[in-house]
Amino acid sequence: MWIACFHLVAWLLFLPGLTFAGLPEEARGVGEYGESWQPDPMHEYWDPATYHRPERERASGVFKGEECVECHTGVTPGIVNDWRNSRHSQVKEPVSCPACHGEDHEKLLFPTPETCGQCHPQRLAQMVEEKKYGFPSHALAMERVVDSKHFADKPKAEVTPCLQCHSVASKCDSCHTRHRFAAAEARRPEACITCHSGPPHPDDDSFFASSHGQRYQKEGAGWDWSKPLTAGNYPVPSCAYCHMRQGNHQVADKAVWRFGIREINPKSAENQIKRKRWLEVCVDCHPPEVAQTFFQELDQERQTTWGKLYGVERRLKSLRSDGLLRPTAKERPPYPMDWLSRWWPRERIGFYEGQASAFYNVSALERDYFEMWYFTNLGAYKGMAHGAKAMAKGFHEKMDAAVNSISATVQQIQEQGKQHSPVDLSPIWLEGEYTRFNRDHN
């Protein structure tokens, strides 16, 4: 009860804090929880359409392309070098600095996908088309981040890096780095793994461990990457070959299991169409049977995984309904602006929107389940999806170990009939200090 009172008081204190902060309107965040966080200076680069501030003290004046290049040869020689080595400077009518940044040095622009789309409308349209497939997708990546509850709730230092990767939606210089803007660079796996790496999405490890990736690592340095991603040009496929079929700037039209965090029916009509698109990729080099067997094994592995995950979920839910699992949903610090869960706290075992908020505020057992369902399951998925079977096997062994240890603890608690001790829970979650701290520092 005291915890509930504490929350109410914290919340009442929090509201006027927001109202009287006196922040200029443009310094507010955007998205569902935009009221609860402030952008920091890096946001200008990650999401230029929303945050770029053109007015600043620098050289002033209106310049032609050659003048920009001339002065910037001294100011930023690396940029000018890259630009000189790029296609943009080598075409008959060079695409010079003002094409992307404008001519007026006091009102410089930072290009958005729409800026590039003025000259590359097809590429822009392909990326925007991803939106019709929903999440995950490059086109929706920025919304996905800022509309996550934990984005507003965690300390700034933990969430600013989210934008570095999720900015793939708000600017085109992610796979084509500035100012080379080279197609050849974007075709290589290194263009993707700056973002597609790390425990929830080990695309790098799984690809490199596959027979495709092994071959790429041995020979890839000698391949001619100026060739388009079409049959016959490369002996084995890399990320873009498979996910951006023939250079299509659309990564969402084939994804059946997507991120791997939800159970999905691969046999639905829509997913059958997506599967066909996948087979078209593989038959560039394999007989269709090889690919069909591959996808059957992937679906089987997913089914086995969901059996394991649901088994643990049932055990935790029964512990919860016997009143043996703490903290209860009501005892957890609520999320900012989450009115619904404030008055009607919801269960957090298993999948729910904004799942990553389960990183905190939960019992040790739920946290173990979260680890299993998020990192271990996602690792197994990527291992299978990319043909790295040993990696998938390793993650399944980890999952089995988690099933056993969680089940044993559940049984022990049930036999003793005593509540799972909230002492297991780090007090910063339980007392809401973490949350309060963030509200003061976000």
Ligand code: HEC
């Ligand atoms: C007389 C010299 C001069 C000319 C001409 C010039 N610039 Fe600059 N520019 C600068 C200086 C100095 C800076 C600040 C560099 C710094 O902060 O490190 C700068 C910064 C920039 C930036 C970075 C802005 C930021 O917020 O990071 C861009 C983009 C830029 N210039 C583009 C242009 C373009 C486009 C033109 C031609 C229309 C141009 N410049 C002409 C001197 C010049």
Ligand code: HEC
């Ligand atoms: C094809 C478009 C394009 C052209 C042409 C172009 N730029 Fe850029 N420039 C970009 C993009 C994209 C960024 C990154 C902006 C961001 O981070 O949001 C950028 C950033 C910059 C920056 C900021 C420093 C940095 O790299 O973070 C400077 C300075 C700059 N450009 C100068 C120039 C100069 C000088 C020229 C001409 C030689 C030029 N740009 C031509 C697209 C372009």
Ligand code: HEC
């Ligand atoms: C004013 C028109 C214009 C703008 C704006 C523009 N481009 Fe280009 N871009 C071109 C032209 C022209 C070419 C050369 C096409 C050719 O090879 O015939 C080109 C080529 C390219 C290439 C292929 C390079 C290669 O290696 O073959 C890439 C990638 C590219 N642009 C990306 C971008 C990105 C990203 C932006 C925005 C940051 C952008 N462009 C903005 C006109 C433009």
Ligand code: HEC
């Ligand atoms: C700047 C970071 C960044 C780069 C570079 C990048 N991606 Fe992504 N990608 C993301 C993010 C972030 C998401 C998830 C977006 C979301 O929240 O829905 C994503 C999602 C995806 C998805 C999932 C689509 C789906 O429907 O399941 C695929 C496939 C993908 N990227 C492939 C690639 C490939 C291939 C490359 C390299 C050619 C690449 N990405 C480069 C950040 C990046």
Ligand code: HEC
């Ligand atoms: C290293 C780059 C990187 C960083 C940093 C990063 N993400 Fe992501 N994120 C990705 C990629 C890549 C995917 C898609 C993976 C896939 O589809 O397999 C993704 C997926 C997601 C998804 C799931 C998309 C969906 O709809 O299923 C959410 C939500 C998300 N990220 C939020 C965040 C938040 C919040 C942060 C910061 C705490 C963050 N991300 C930091 C690269 C990153």
Ligand code: HEC
């Ligand atoms: C996920 C990585 C990724 C992102 C993001 C990306 N590109 Fe590309 N881009 C590629 C790859 C890979 C190729 C090479 C395709 C091929 O082999 O045909 C390419 C090629 C290109 C080319 C030259 C080839 C052609 O035929 O058009 C242009 C122009 C281009 N991209 C523009 C853009 C624009 C504009 C954006 C932003 C809307 C963008 N790219 C964002 C990966 C990316």
Ligand code: HEC
């Ligand atoms: C041989 C083709 C192939 C290569 C190469 C490949 N992937 Fe995949 N990738 C797949 C398949 C197949 C799936 C599972 C798709 C499904 O469930 O429908 C997948 C799944 C993914 C996903 C999850 C979203 C989705 O589409 O299901 C991401 C993100 C991803 N790959 C990124 C990458 C990155 C980054 C690389 C390079 C490091 C890479 N892939 C290399 C075939 C490939």
Ligand code: HEC
């Ligand atoms: C550009 C050609 C190419 C494409 C496209 C391609 N592969 Fe491969 N694949 C190869 C080559 C070559 C090997 C053998 C690599 C080696 O070990 O040297 C291979 C190996 C494999 C293996 C391992 C088989 C074994 O016996 O070790 C599997 C599984 C596989 N591919 C599945 C797929 C699937 C599924 C797709 C489509 C999503 C696909 N491949 C797309 C060229 C391709």
